[in-house]
Amino acid sequence: MDGEPLGIVSLREAFAKAEEADIDLVEIAPNASPPVCRLMDYGKFKYAESKRQHEQKLKQKQVQIKEVKFRPGTDDGDYNIKVRNIIRFLGEGDKAKITLRFRGREITHQEFGLALLKRVEADLQEHAVVEQFPKMEGRQMVMVLAPAKKLPVKKSDKAE
Structure with a gap:
């Protein structure tokens, strides 16, 4: 669970692993076949995502x-x-x-x-x-x- 892929797992089994590790099951790529999910802390994931978007926004230059x-x-x-x-x-x-x-x-x-x-x-x-x-x-x-x-x-x- 330290970043290594678990392969294709049923939804029930994925929820069980998430519950066992006391972390969240986060859907990363919903459009993929099968959908890609990760076991991680959702709060940390959202925080990192917002930080990355904020940095990208700062790098953009508005032409005046x-x-x-x-x-x-x-x-x-x-x-x-x-x-x-x-x-x-x-x-x-x-x-x-x-x-x-x-x-x-x-x-x-x-x-x-x-x-x-x-x-x-x-x-x-x-x-x-x-x-x-x-x-x-x-x-x-x-x-x-x-x-x-x-x-x-x-x-x-x-x-x-």
């Missing part, structure tokens, strides 16, 4: 969409900081939504906004792929970037 807002007149200093933040977001595996907001009469010069978004795309071409190309949504132009697929980099043990 981080929004970075620009204006047609965004200057170089602010532009560089925003691009640096976008690179950080993409490095963490999140998507980046670039929103370019037009205010007042800026809406008449949408070509400035398009040029700015093309500049962002060009500066981030090694870090991101364009998932949604620039399009107008009301008074703002929106573009969505997703992280570029990178091959896993193997770290060498030697320091160069």
